[in-house]
Amino acid sequence: MVKAVVLGAAGGIGQPLSLLLKNNPLVTSLSLYDIVNAPGVAVDLSHINTPAKVEGFLPPNEGLKRALEGAEVVVIPAGVPRKPGINAGIVRDLATGIATTAPKAFVLVISNPVNSTVPIVVEVFKKHGVFDPKRIFGVTTLDVVRASTFAAEAVKDASLAAKLVVPVYGGHSGVTILPVFSQAKPALPASFLENKETLEAITHRVRYGGDEVVKAKDGAGSATLSMAYAGASFVEKVLRAVTGEKGVIAPTFVYLEADPVGGAEIKKEIGGDVAYFSVNVELGPTGVEKILPIGKVTEYEKSLFPGALTELETNIKTGASFIDGAKL
Known part of the structure; x- marks a missing residue:
């Protein structure tokens, strides 16, 4: 029995994401919240013959609180495309609702800019005294999906796309995104990896x-x-781990103190002291079980890290400072 909540369920990401979650057999209750149209989306989805019961909520009559009661997994795609200032306020308010109603839920942040919105959620939870670094995630799966898709296209092997996984580290915007093609599984051809222009x-x-x-x-x-596809893929992994599956590995932008030993190793590998980084983590019933090391990278890949760290530090500070001194 897992209750999943989508905050921003009537939007461009929220609707297809909600559809994919309705189709997930691990979800038994699906709660949809938005400032408009959520009840309509819920009724539409409720006609699909899968077990999850769907309900939709709007802001009046404590709709956010009612949507979140009993939540185990909360996904946040809410926001306006490419409007970071507006999204910061939206995420802050939703995070406050989660912190006061469902503080033990796993919180999966899709709303951009993830490099800043995840620190916003963390700072809100800290202010409410309910912060658990193992339970807050930035969803960066789309970067892995894109890297894997584009690499398969580049080597002209369409059959490779469905099984290729290219790890991506760092953050979730611009130069902070660090695809590491040398670690792809299955391995990419040497001719690809040695062609700097292509890389x-x-x-x-x-x-x-x-x-x-x-x-x-x-x-x-x-x-x-x-x-939505990438977000549902990450939710699927969280649900599998929550329901007892062992050895579930997923990429995510996390607070590195979620695993102090693993986090310290990441900082050593990247040569920086950032509080957050997108890494592969092992998931379990309580969230982040282990932060996995980056491992060996090529000289070209290594050369991308300093620029990413500089940008990440600014992004993280921007998010955290948005909450500093705020009355929540």
Whole structure:
């Protein structure tokens, strides 16, 4: 019995994400919240013949509180595309609702900019005295999905796309995104890995894949369907771990103190003292069980880390300072 909640369920990401979660057999209760249209989305989804019971809530009559009561997994895709200032306020308010109603829930943050919105959630939880670093996640799965897809395209092997996994570290925007093609499983051809021009082009494409979507949509939208797919994939892994499966590994932007030993190793590997980093983690019933080391990277890949760290430090500080002194 798992109750999942989607905050921002009527939006471009929220609707397809809610559909995918309704189709997940591990979800038995699905609660949808948004400032408009959530009840309609819920009724629409409730006609699908899968077990999850769906309810929709709006702000009136303590809708957020009612949506969150009993929540075990809360996913936050809420926000306005490419409006970081607005999204910061939205995430702050939703985080306050979670901290006061469902403080033990696993919180999965999709709302951008993730490098700043995750620290916002953490600082809100700290102010309410309910912070558990093992239970708050930034969803960076789309970077892995893109890196894997683009690499398969580059080596002209369509059959590889479904099974290829390219690890991505760092953060979830621009230069903070660090795809490590040398660690791909199954391994990519040496001819690909040794071609610096190709690597630079694909690294850039992974980092700015969102721009590609916005341009293709003539500025009328951003990445919604691919993000919903990636978000549902991460939720699936959290649910599997929560329900007892062992050895579940997933990429996520986390507070490194979630695993002090593993976090210290990451800081040593990257040569920086950032509080958050996107890494592979082993998930368990309480959330982050273990932060896994990055391991061996190529000289080219290593050269990308300093720029990422500088940008990440700024992003993290921006998010944390948004909550400093705020009355919640």
